[in-house]
Amino acid sequence: MDPLVNIEGERFDAVFGEAVRDQALRALEGGQVLFFPHLTFPLSADERSFLDPRCSDGRAKNISYDVSTGSLKGTVLGGHEREHLRGMVARFAQSARTLVEGLLPGYTPHLRLGRTSYRPVEAKERPSSYRKDDSRLHVDAFPSRPNGGQRILRVFSNVNPDGRGRVWRLGEPFETCARRFLPTIRPPLPGQRWLLAACGLTTGYRSAYDHYMLALHNAMKGDDYFQRHCPQYEVTFPAGTTWMVFTDQVPHAAMAGQYLFEQTFHVPVHGLNEPARAPLSVLERLLGRSLVTTRDQNRSIRAS
Numbered sequence: 001m002d003p004l005v006n007i008e009g010e011r012f013d014a015v016f017g018e019a020v021r022d023q024a025l026r027a028l029e030g031g032q033v034l035f036f037p038h039l040t041f042p043l044s045a046d047e048r049s050f051l052d053p054r055c056s057d058g059r060a061k062n063i064s065y066d067v068s069t070g071s072l073k074g075t076v077l078g079g080h081e082r083e084h085l086r087g088m089v090a091r092f093a094q095s096a097r098t099l100v101e102g103l104l105p106g107y108t109p110h111l112r113l114g115r116t117s118y119r120p121v122e123a124k125e126r127p128s129s130y131r132k133d134d135s136r137l138h139v140d141a142f143p144s145r146p147n148g149g150q151r152i153l154r155v156f157s158n159v160n161p162d163g164r165g166r167v168w169r170l171g172e173p174f175e176t177c178a179r180r181f182l183p184t185i186r187p188p189l190p191g192q193r194w195l196l197a198a199c200g201l202t203t204g205y206r207s208a209y210d211h212y213m214l215a216l217h218n219a220m221k222g223d224d225y226f227q228r229h230c231p232q233y234e235v236t237f238p239a240g241t242t243w244m245v246f247t248d249q250v251p252h253a254a255m256a257g258q259y260l261f262e263q264t265f266h267v268p269v270h271g272l273n274e275p276a277r278a279p280l281s282v283l284e285r286l287l288g289r290s291l292v293t294t295r296d297q298n299r300s301i302r303a304s
């Protein structure tokens, strides 16, 4: 299977024909990356001044924006400059949403916007512990933000002004990876997930699904042999391009590049065209039990 599927279009509000929309939906849910070779996120002359790693506060790897509250974190900028930066990141959030809704209209009623990030720091230089090291192949799962089985869909745009690509590695299909690591993963300890929520270490209750996804993320990143020898492709996303992928399903690693925008969306499994391909369904099938109860879903919806 080719890891990328090209989608033509030069605007985030492009109108896509039915055949392209169907192809995109099948490819995305099947674990391919939708690549938009001609879709550039345009920056104004003023916004180009933010193409500078000194915008970042040096602590977080990303400048992050929460569309629901308007809060912007991870930057040293203040006053007028901060407002301007917020406007740029918010504009990316809106553009990414327009793109997803135009290309995948079936998701629109279910789509929930997560964080938006701007990444002005060289990916190779981001300091990390191995669990935070995104240059190791992983599927996304967030330790403090359980999602109760919802999908993690992300849109990325490389805005590097010097023509440098964003270099990723893409790994084997989700099910192959899950089969490889599940035998090494222990079920949650009794009371552990309740305690994490009670101590405020997770926003809401970590479902069994979240437990297994996080353990899978950590097991992949922690296995040096796997990192070096599993089947993988290196892919370079050139400057001025955009791509979209379910990062909870597709093993990926960011090897190099600077100046990237990213928008996260959450999609419930019942909003998918093929729910059976979701990591939740695959893990439930492999483990032979249900991993998310209605109570978990209510708890994680209340917390989000």
Ligand code: AKG
Pocket (backbone or CB within 6 Å): 119, 123, 134, 140, 166, 247, 252, 253, 254, 260
């Ligand atoms: C992630 O956000 O999960 C990554 O692996 C980083 C992607 C990137 O910054 O290119």
